[in-house]
Amino acid sequence: MIVKHCLLVVAVTTLCLGSAQAQSVKQAIEAANAEFVKAYNSKDAAGVASKYADDAAAFPPDMARVDGRQNIQKLWQGAIDMGISELALTTLEVQECRDLAYESGTFSLKAPGKDSKLVDTAGKYVVVWKKGPDGGWKLYRDIWNFDPRM
Template identity: 90%
Template sequence: MTFNHCLLVVVLTALCLGSAQAQPAKEAIEAANAEFVKAYNSKDAAGVAAKYADDAAALPPDMARVDGRQNIQKLWQGVIDMGISDLALTTLEVQESGDFAYESGTFSLKAPGKDSKLADAAGKYVVVWKKGQDGSWKLYRDIWNFDPGK
């Protein structure tokens, strides 16, 4: 084997190992998102908040930053109480680096519109995830906003 062939094998091996390590984070985050959505659509704000780290922060649109799991639970309870329902999340990208990962994706939901009839809404989000001591991924920073209305 020539030096160039050895170098190519090393690079390809490193790339394969890197993507193999990132894949478990993506799978774990998608599973956590499924649990988040299930809790939200069941009107379980405590279950939603449980997906966040103790020192998490949510950055909702047109609102002040919300710090800490207990306050985040109150935020989501307020959203649920407003009648916003049928949340769906779609992960578009996950990148992992040590005990942190970032995810970007899209969401859709139904929100009360004119005459209290439910209207479709959609948007995008970015989440910074933090790996806990138990190896589970928790939302650490959560920011989202809505797409322009139709």
């Protein structure tokens, strides 16, 4: 009976620690996303790009794959120059596996419409995050697409 009780305590403790670790990863990713959004909304493409790993790749909608932090910076600078603004990200799910984590979520932003007026736009994304040598998380693979306009 004592052995069963000890095993139950170990199992519950392990589950709780795993949950706490997952929660801390989610918190770290949400904090990184807040910095990403702050940089983007401040029109700081270099600050946005700094959130990506050196060997990152972005998969923007209706465009070719973009490899490397420097090219990703150019991608985001182009979006800023187009007038895309008021970016907001909402993390829905985070799962961690060793030095990688994936996140899925939604985004909203304002984009110039046909008459150059800003139009509310929304979509969803999936990001694979990579843990760096310093323990911080960087975007490694980033893909998103837009929801249909109503």
